[in-house]
Amino acid sequence: MDIVSEILKHNRLALAKGITAVENEYDNAVDIMTRIYAHTGHAYVIGITGPPGAGKSTLTDKIAKEFRKRGKTVGIVAIDPTSPYSGGAILGDRIRMMDLMMDSGIFIRSMATRGSLGGLSQKAGDAVKLMDAFGMDVILVETVGVGQSEVDIVKTADTTMVVVIPGMGDDIQAIKAGILEIGDLITINKADREGADKLNIEMEMMLELNNEKIAGWRPPINRTIASKDIGTVEVVDSIVAHRKFLMDTGKLADIRRERIKSEVTDMINVRVNRYIDKNVVRTQEFEDTIGKLQNREMEPYSVVDNIVSKVLK
């Protein structure tokens, strides 16, 4: 099966295999992505992030259904963390989306983060491109808003939505501050819980204090109860409004330029990091050097100078 031509013919198996190729970095991955690139750039990409337990996958499920009602095909990339202890992962998003399994206008892919050298951003970006080329109109990328690489993925989306919930206590403050500034849309999910009003006021205040992510766009705050499908229509309306704003102001092109830049930078970083990991970090010579540093026989500054000058030669 030629994966690229089959994807362009809307073959679901080819799409699944294509994503596996990039995810597992099979030999044919580069070839697939090189050939597919020209066929991408049509889908509208929406990033959905928020703290664990915010109900993101349930909300994603409802948003997908709403887009389907509006006649759009939907791709979903749902990312879950890999356990640092075992290297395994429970990919728990699909269980909330089993209703969507019988809809041929939907394709969901679960992905594990697979550690810091896994090149998650690139793989998720490639999965988005493959779904884009397959013909999905809208692509939802859902990820937990903790950890830099997860945040990086959603922040380059056309529209980024941050999901928060009432009553998560102080530990959520830091996360809120960190991810709020990337949000084009704020959604307060589980809004029937105590504290929703207070949270709404807090959100308003934070938006007051923060500089606008994009001049002229004030992130709307929507309230939802995703488990009961309450507020979904408004959320999708807000997404559509944001898209219209970006189109009307010409800022969509800026965002996409930014995304390409970020993707390419990321690709370079991953490649360089892996090169260093392989040729520097995982060598006996490096281990010996660390020993010498520990015994104070050497000092790290010239060691680094030395290595970098060799690598960059």
Next chain:
Amino acid sequence: MANETLKAGFDKYMAEADAKCAKFPERANLEPNRLYTPLDLEGFDYERDLGFPGEYPYTRGVQPTMYRGRFWTMRMYAGFSTAEESNKRYRYLLANGGSGLSCAFDLPTQIGYDSTDPMAEGEVGKVGVAIDSLADMEILFDQIQLDKVSTSMTINAPASVLLCMYIAVAKKQGVPQEALRGTIQNDILKEYAARGTYIFPPKPSMRLITNIFEYCSKYVPKWNTISISGYHIREAGSTAAQEIAFTIADGIAYVEAALKAGMDVDAFAGRLSFFWNAHNNVLEEVAKFRASRRVWAKVMKERFHAKKAKSMMLRFHTQTAGSMLTAQQPNNNIVRVALQTAAAVMGGTQSLHTNSKDEALALPTTESVTIALRTQQIVAYESGLADTIDPLGGSYYVEALTNKLEKECWEYINKIDEIGGAPEAIAKGYIQKEIQDSAYKWQMDVEAGRRVIVGVNKFTQEEEPPKNLLRVDGSVGKLQAEKIAKVKATRDNAKVKETLDALEKACHEDESTNLVPFILAAVEAYATEGEICGVMRKVFGEFKAHTAL
């Protein structure tokens, strides 16, 4: 002062014994203490903590006479294939000394699908009997006088429908509903938390339950309207303390729902019953049953201000632990079940189902069911365990363990109260997560050899595959389809439509409209279970579980 002497003696014993005892390998089920003494029962007050049987807080039992009055009900859970086949098994059990019936329904029946529904594929008649309409129910109880027998039905989401079918069969036999005795499980909260046969979302489900409470308090006064079940929570992997804690928390939620619906606590609380698991650790189980009675009595008296004694009594059915049956060396299961039976009897159960040795492999054969029933009879008549009430009361160990389980139970109940009650704790996945963690720990203990299961991870042997298993063949689905077609061809279809329309309208009204009479009317018109539940599905929607691991 006596305590100081005792303490000194105890310390001396421990020091000497420690020196002599070989170190035992680590075992997951070992209590920390090697020996229990009065030191473990500081502040113990007989009248406050135990009382006499039939007296608050009912630690020693709910009736003053217990098994000196009469034995527990020997109630064997049964049902498979068609109503005809199951009826044969029921009559066999009654003829052999079984004293009550317990109906197992197949999964389509439990989830409100007719046997012909695409969702029912492969499942018809498998784990219980297939019931599609009143016509099947008439066959199921053929030649069984419903005023002479008490019947328990393991049915939850569509409990109202099956109860109405039972009432309708009784009426046809000339037995008034007032005379009916039995139990419907009707416990939806544990379905969300542990068993999985839910249909509707929590709110309409709770309405159906309180509607049944109300209807039965008026018209079926001897019926146990709910069997609040810890059994399945334990089967899903919980600990003993979790089993009673989560179940009592569910019980609290049902009482609150009924109070909210405007009922008086003493009007319905006496018909609430419980359902416990009898697991392998005999003394822990005895302590668990005792602790559960004490906690529930306190809940009803102190929290809900019940006045009637009956409202404070935790009456319970017990089933031996299905998950403790092993597929390996199945004859060993007979011994396990005997020990579990001993625990249930020493714990003061009101009725008991004993599992059969072959149930880790398939549904039980008549032969193995007979052994399971005989096990109860041996414990009742030969073992002496039933001769005196609460025979372990006063044991230092069992009293200490009862206190410990009660304490753990209250800790969980308080935690669940903090979360906002059992329905909220289930919605947040808290209860499910606690159960799963215990289940995983159990499995890892078994795999690491910290917990020994004879024949599974120790004392294993090569064996021949077991023979003579009961098999339910695929033709049941076809048979049921023919029966449904016949019912639909012979009933008054205009009447069916009329009753279903009336039910639909009633579903749209608020919970002060009791749905039971509407369901009864549809049942009597021979509407199928799937048709009746279909109407409710349409109005109420369906629940989707959001499990996280």
Next chain:
Amino acid sequence: MANIKVLVAKPGLDGHDRGAKVVARALRDAGFEVIYTGIRLTPEQIAEAALQDDVNVVALSLLSGAHNTLFPKVVELLKEKGMNDVLVIGGGVIPEADIPGLKAAGIAEVFTPGTPTTKVVDFIKANVK
């Protein structure tokens, strides 16, 4: 970087998910990527989920006795979708006598009650394609 992906699913109406969940967690702890899809699924839903995630293994659990109908149906649908190299395994209350039939229908192995999770892990490692 090719991690083994396993879909753990319960076809049919049976809600007993203790075993499926314990196995899912054990597989995660053994380093697999596990997609747990929950209870009460149709074979169609399971096969489509397996395709979308392009899993290496589909692990089915069923305690109701409907395995002879539902397990082979999943295999059949996977094949229809072109998922020919998926390892399908099953577990639950399954009589010995049914196992040859299930194997002939494409279920690579059947694990009955009392099986240690390590055995499932080892089987997957040895047989995954």
